[in-house]
Amino acid sequence: MTQAAALPxxxxxxxxxxxxxxxxxxxxLFAGMDTLIKYLSSGYPVAQLMFARxxxxxxxVGGISVARSGWGGMRTRRPVAHVFRSLAGxxxxxxxxxxxxxxxxxxxxxxxxxxxxxxxxxxxxLLGEPVGWRRWAAVLVGFGGVVVMARPEADAPxxxxxxxxxxxxxxxxxxxxxxxxxxxxxxxAIVVYLLLTTTVVSGVAAIPDWVQPGGFDLGLMLLVGTxxxxxxxxxxxxxxxxxxxxxxxxxxTGMIWATLLGFLVFGxxxxxxxxxxxxxxxxxxxxxxxxxxxxxxx
Numbered sequence: 001m002t003q004a005a006a007l008p009x010x011x012x013x014x015x016x017x018x019x020x021x022x023x024x025x026x027x028x029l030f031a032g033m034d035t036l037i038k039y040l041s042s043g044y045p046v047a048q049l050m051f052a053r054x055x056x057x058x059x060x061v062g063g064i065s066v067a068r069s070g071w072g073g074m075r076t077r078r079p080v081a082h083v084f085r086s087l088a089g090x091x092x093x094x095x096x097x098x099x100x101x102x103x104x105x106x107x108x109x110x111x112x113x114x115x116x117x118x119x120x121x122x123x124x125x126l127l128g129e130p131v132g133w134r135r136w137a138a139v140l141v142g143f144g145g146v147v148v149m150a151r152p153e154a155d156a157p158x159x160x161x162x163x164x165x166x167x168x169x170x171x172x173x174x175x176x177x178x179x180x181x182x183x184x185x186x187x188x189a190i191v192v193y194l195l196l197t198t199t200v201v202s203g204v205a206a207i208p209d210w211v212q213p214g215g216f217d218l219g220l221m222l223l224v225g226t227x228x229x230x231x232x233x234x235x236x237x238x239x240x241x242x243x244x245x246x247x248x249x250x251x252x253t254g255m256i257w258a259t260l261l262g263f264l265v266f267g268x269x270x271x272x273x274x275x276x277x278x279x280x281x282x283x284x285x286x287x288x289x290x291x292x293x294x295x296x297x298x
């Protein structure tokens with residue numbers, strides 16, 4: 001009995017470790033992708049980089065998803081909801097790419113951490129989910145961290161910061177849409193329709209200002225899409241193997257990679273106010289996650 005009872009626990013422990021490993025690796029790959037985007041953004045339009053990110057990812061992720069679940073997974077009864085989710089995701093991606101072009105990597109990552117705060121704030125009016133006063137307080141504290149980071153100084157690039165906040169807001173809208181879609185739609189449909197939308201829209205938008213890349217830059221663009229697609233697959237696998245409450249906090253490891261890569265590639269060093277804002281936002285996000293775990297019973 002003892003040995004038999006221990007086996008499921010050991011298997012669950014192994015799954016948790018694999019889930020965390022997949023998620024941390026996915027965050028690292030996303031950081032590498034974002035570094036390449038920032039590097040390429042000095043010579044290429046945002047729409048063209050979005051197209052490069054999406055077209056490779058749709059082939060990679062779409063191919064794996066269809067191979068795993070078949071074309072039947074693409075069926076949908078809610079096309080309008082997919083359009084809303086895809087447009088929100090498209091706007092989020094475009095705003096993040098613009099922010100990467102004008103801000104240090106670490107600063108953009110700090111702004112992206114406002115996404116869970118927006119999700120909490122919007123979940124009540126859009127999904128009807130109750131939000132207690134403790135989580136509301138954590139949201140307000142977290143937005144205080146954004147204000148600390150976006151200090152109103154004369155030399156501060158305010159527009160890119162506001163665009164980064166908008167990116168986090170649209171990300172939250174996209175995630176809330178995913179919550180609603182997941183009740184009736186397959187993961188394949190949710191992911192592939194997003195990638196198809198971003199590929200088509202960004203491809204059309206890129207045509208007027210298209211810059212023909214050289215061989216090296218073309219290789220980097222292909223790498224951008226490959227890293228993004230691989231990270232998406234790993235993240236999906238992580239949430240399949242482990243509980244979101246266990247895996248999600250490791251998203252903040254992205255701050256480590258963004259700070260390190262930003263320094264090594266671009267010579268950026270986060271200012272004390274950016275680090276202070278990051279600490280406030282991360283602490284409030286972890287508290288919201290903790291309260292969500294209690295509400296759902298662990």
